[in-house]
Amino acid sequence: MSETSRFRSLEGGHGALKGAQTAWDMLSEEQMQKHITTGCEELDAILGGGIHCKEVTEVGGVPGIGKTQLGIQLAVNVQIPVECGGLGGKAIYIDTEGSFMVERAHQIAEGCISDLLDNTAHRLKDFPACPEILQPNSFLANIFYFRICSYTEQIATINYLEKFLEEQKDVKIIVVDSITFHFRQDFDDLALRTRVLGGMSLKLMRFAKKYSLAVVLLNQVTTKFVEGSFHLTLALGDTWSHACTNRIILYWNGNDRHAYIDKSPSLRSATAPFLITGKGIRN
Ligand code: ADP
Numbered sequence: 001m002s003e004t005s006r007f008r009s010l011e012g013g014h015g016a017l018k019g020a021q022t023a024w025d026m027l028s029e030e031q032m033q034k035h036i037t038t039g040c041e042e043l044d045a046i047l048g049g050g051i052h053c054k055e056v057t058e059v060g061g062v063p064g065i066g067k068t069q070l071g072i073q074l075a076v077n078v079q080i081p082v083e084c085g086g087l088g089g090k091a092i093y094i095d096t097e098g099s100f101m102v103e104r105a106h107q108i109a110e111g112c113i114s115d116l117l118d119n120t121a122h123r124l125k126d127f128p129a130c131p132e133i134l135q136p137n138s139f140l141a142n143i144f145y146f147r148i149c150s151y152t153e154q155i156a157t158i159n160y161l162e163k164f165l166e167e168q169k170d171v172k173i174i175v176v177d178s179i180t181f182h183f184r185q186d187f188d189d190l191a192l193r194t195r196v197l198g199g200m201s202l203k204l205m206r207f208a209k210k211y212s213l214a215v216v217l218l219n220q221v222t223t224k225f226v227e228g229s230f231h232l233t234l235a236l237g238d239t240w241s242h243a244c245t246n247r248i249i250l251y252w253n254g255n256d257r258h259a260y261i262d263k264s265p266s267l268r269s270a271t272a273p274f275l276i277t278g279k280g281i282r283n
Contacts, residue, residue, distance in 0.1 A: 030266075034087060036078050036173060036214055038070065039112075039281035042272040043259050050077075052246065053087075053172065053214045056205050058179075060219040060234040061250030066257055066276050067218040068099040069108075070250070071175040073281045074216060075143045076108050078173040081134075083127040084120040089172025089213070090142040092161070096154060096181040100145060109139035111279025144168070151182040151196075158200050165211050172213045174204065179217040180235040197236065201243035217244060 035050035044050045051057055051074060061067055075093050080086020093100055113134045117124070124130050132138060144164075148154045165171055179197070187193040204215045224233040234247070247263040253273075260271045275282050 034172075034212065036074055036087065037080070038274070039073050039077060040259075040272065040274040040283050042283055043274050043281075046259075046261055046267070046270040046272045047248075048267055051173075051214045051216060053212050054208050055245040056201065056208055056215040056217060056243070057246040057248065058217045058219055058234070058244035059248045059250065060221055062221055062232065062252070065250040065252065066274070066281070067250060068177055069104075069276050070281055071177045071216060071218055072100065072105050072108055074173055074214070075175055076105065076112050076139055076280070078214075079139055079142050080112065080116065081127065081130075083123050083130075084116050085123075087172045088170075090144065090168060090170045092144045092146070092164075092171055092174045094146045094148060094154070094157060094174065094176045096148045096176070096178055098147065099177055102140065105140060105143065106136045107278065108280040109136040111277075112139070114279070142170075144171070148182070151186055154182055155196065155200065158203055161207060162203075165207060165213075169211070171211065173216065174207065174213060175216045175218070176204075177218045178220055180220050184220070184235060194236070198243055205243075205245075 033049075034053040035044070035047070036053070037044050037050040038047070059067055059070060071093065075091035078087055078089045078091050080088070082088040113136065116134065124134075146157050148157055161174070179200075183193055183197060187196075201217075204217075207213065208215045220235045221232045222235045223230045225231075232251075234249075244263075245265065246261070246267070249260045249262045251258055251260065256273055257275065258271050258273050261267050261269050273283075
């Protein structure tokens with residue numbers, strides 16, 4: 001290679017670095033990181049404020065532990081007005097199992113509104129749009145619901161989100177309930193399944209960064225035989241586990257529900273109890 005062409009190639013390399021960010025920029029970005037409250041203060045505390053925007057969080061647990069309840073709660077809480085300390089955003093709910101109950105979403109929205117009126121009344125007095133916004137029906141109108149009946153539909157919907165998110169810039173959370181259901185039912189080629197799901201997760205991670213939104217993937221658990229005994233582990237195995245930034249496991253401790261941070265690049269492993277009440281997820 002001649003000196004000139006070597007220089008040109010270096011110049012090209014330098015050009016490619018134009019998009020680089022310094023660690024200092026990253027730190028300030030992280031300090032401005034937005035969160036969506038779960039409704040449970042103790043859980044928010046171990047999460048550093050709630051579910052992180054710009055990241056993919058996987059939530060796993062046995063049936064009945066409260067994954068869907070948490071998903072619906074987040075689709076409601078993302079709408080808490082900025083005046084009350086929330087994001088004032090909208091939600092996309094991708095339902096692969098038919099678990100989303102609109103009556104329950106209405107009840108959770110009522111619970112959220114009644115808490116806002118109790119706890120942030122002082123902030124609401126200068127907020128003229130408050131009476132229209134703080135209605136359960138307005139909360140339901142801001143949840144875009146997609147019912148998915150096959151894995152092909154799931155792939156097509158995730159691809160379609162690219163266009164949808166361009167039109168709906170207020171969306172601040174995408175909940176997929178659950179990511180695994182159809183892939184576990186109908187997909188025989190395991191290597192291909194891993195590749196397709198990995199691609200889907202990368203796409204969701206890109207949406208999270210581009211639109212500063214939170215992606216929450218609900219996942220089922222399965223049993224794994226390790227060293228002579230059965231252990232609960234998240235569905236789809238270890239390859240999939242790299243596809244998410246954070247992982248929270250919901251589990252029973254006697255009759256009490258707990259959440260455990262199983263994986264996070266920035267949070268320490270910690271546990272918090274939570275309740276499911278008529279109003280939704282609470283302390
Ligand atoms: P998963 O998605 O993990 O299978 P769900 O999110 O569907 O579980 O949680 C179902 C559980 O949520 C129910 O077993 C019940 O304990 C609780 N739950 C649902 N609705 C209410 C309610 N209105 N009041 C109190 N608890 C509720």
